Amino acid sequence: DAVELGQYRHYMQKEIFEQPVALANTLEMLGTARSIQPGLFGAKTEELLSDVRQVLIVACGTSYHAGLVARYWLEGIAGVPCNVEVASEYRYRDSVSDPQTLVVTLSQSGETADTLAALQHAKSLGMTRTLCICNVPESSLVRENALRFITRAGPEIGVASTKAFTTQLAALYLLTLIFAKLRGRLSPEVEAAELQALRHLPVAVGKVLALEPAIQTWSEDFAMKQDALFLGRGRHYPIALEGALKLKEITYIHAEAYPAGELKHGPLALVDKDMPVIAVAPNDALLEKLKSNLQEVRARGGELYVFADADSEMPASEGVHVMRLPEHYGQLSALLHVIPLQLLAYHVALVRGTDVDKPRNLAKSVTVE
Numbered sequence: 300d301a302v303e304l305g306q307y308r309h310y311m312q313k314e315i316f317e318q319p320v321a322l323a324n325t326l327e328m329l330g331t332a333r334s335i336q337p338g339l340f341g342a343k344t345e346e347l348l349s350d351v352r353q354v355l356i357v358a359c360g361t362s363y364h365a366g367l368v369a370r371y372w373l374e375g376i377a378g379v380p381c382n383v384e385v386a387s388e389y390r391y392r393d394s395v396s397d398p399q400t401l402v403v404t405l406s407q408s409g410e411t412a413d414t415l416a417a418l419q420h421a422k423s424l425g426m427t428r429t430l431c432i433c434n435v436p437e438s439s440l441v442r443e444n445a446l447r448f449i450t451r452a453g454p455e456i457g458v459a460s461t462k463a464f465t466t467q468l469a470a471l472y473l474l475t476l477i478f479a480k481l482r483g484r485l486s487p488e489v490e491a492a493e494l495q496a497l498r499h500l501p502v503a504v505g506k507v508l509a510l511e512p513a514i515q516t517w518s519e520d521f522a523m524k525q526d527a528l529f530l531g532r533g534r535h536y537p538i539a540l541e542g543a544l545k546l547k548e549i550t551y552i553h554a555e556a557y558p559a560g561e562l563k564h565g566p567l568a569l570v571d572k573d574m575p576v577i578a579v580a581p582n583d584a585l586l587e588k589l590k591s592n593l594q595e596v597r598a599r600g601g602e603l604y605v606f607a608d609a610d611s612e613m614p615a616s617e618g619v620h621v622m623r624l625p626e627h628y629g630q631l632s633a634l635l636h637v638i639p640l641q642l643l644a645y646h647v648a649l650v651r652g653t654d655v656d657k658p659r660n661l662a663k664s665v666t667v668e
């Protein structure tokens with residue numbers, strides 16, 4: 300282990316820091332092109348996607364959270380209606396099927412039993428246009444799909460998924476751009492700019508990783524807490540969910556995530572000085588609304604830890620800790636904002652002395668129901 304881990308203490312830390320390389324490898328096939336080739340997802344991509352009426356994303360755990368982010372992109376950028384379902388629920392509920400649905404399964408391992416079964420269920424309902432985004436080329440899931448995109452994150456050993464998530468997001472963004480292009484919603488200039496933004500991601504992620512020492516300092520404040528609340532809005536709400544999941548998985552602190560506008564419908568009752576509130580707050584259209592949600596937390600004595608970005612106007616003050624990500628990244632900001640949350644969970648786990656790579660009761664790949 301010592302050799303493979305190199306300078307890192309745990310696989311999770313190593314995998315968090317491998318994200319720039321994982322993204323560069325996953326996006327390598329873009330080369331320097333100014334336009335995107337639909338064939339990235341398989342030879343029949345254009346044929347299968349051209350008259351798709353809606354997308355159904357099915358996945359579990361962290362992969363499910365990637366699907367939730369993608370819904371904002373697919374509907375907002377490409378204008379494609381999109382539903383996202385937890386695989387273990389979808390397979391057992393009566394749902395309305397449409398043969399012109401593209402069924403997208405997301406999985407790091409490609410062996411998650413519920414995801415595989417959900418795909419079979421969708422096929423049995425007549426939905427045969429299938430696409431998977433998976434990190435293991437020889438997995439069962441890849442064999443079952445007409446279209447596929449292999450993320451090139453490399454082996455992920457830590458039970459808590461990190462680099463698989465960000466590479467899935469990159470792949471889902473590519474899928475969004477392909478849909479947008481097929482639907483005439485992507486001008487050549489915008490397309491070139493989007494590809495450039497994707498290519499720049501490894502550098503942007505590298506800059507976020509440099510925040511580790513500051514995050515380590517914050518982690519001391521969390522180590523003694525019993526509960527934490529994560530808030531986000533829009534495409535950053537799934538990032539709040541993922542931040543809460545990471546914290547639960549490896550530190551055993553009870554964590555919940557809410558879309559910040561829902562605070563007043565329940566979780567505000569829990570807020571006091573012992574409940575740290577973590578906010579994902581890049582400068583987007585909902586930032587002003589988020590700020591007023593955060594004031595509600597502050598008014599109840601809640602201690603705020605805010606991950607802003609270079610463009611968010613978010614001053615620190617008494618009880619409001621602010622950390623800024625170096626770049627504002629538009630639609631792709633979700634991909635950058637998950638990284639400090641991964642690092643936060645990791646460092647809180649170190650302070651608490653839990654088994655970071657093999658948290659109790661959890662498995663890397665859940666191959667039974």
Ligand code: G6P
Nearest residue numbers: 360361362406407408411460662
């Ligand atoms: C397990 C792992 C999670 C993972 C989930 C889905 O619960 O502990 O990290 O997100 O399975 O796995 P998959 O391989 O399908 O992405």
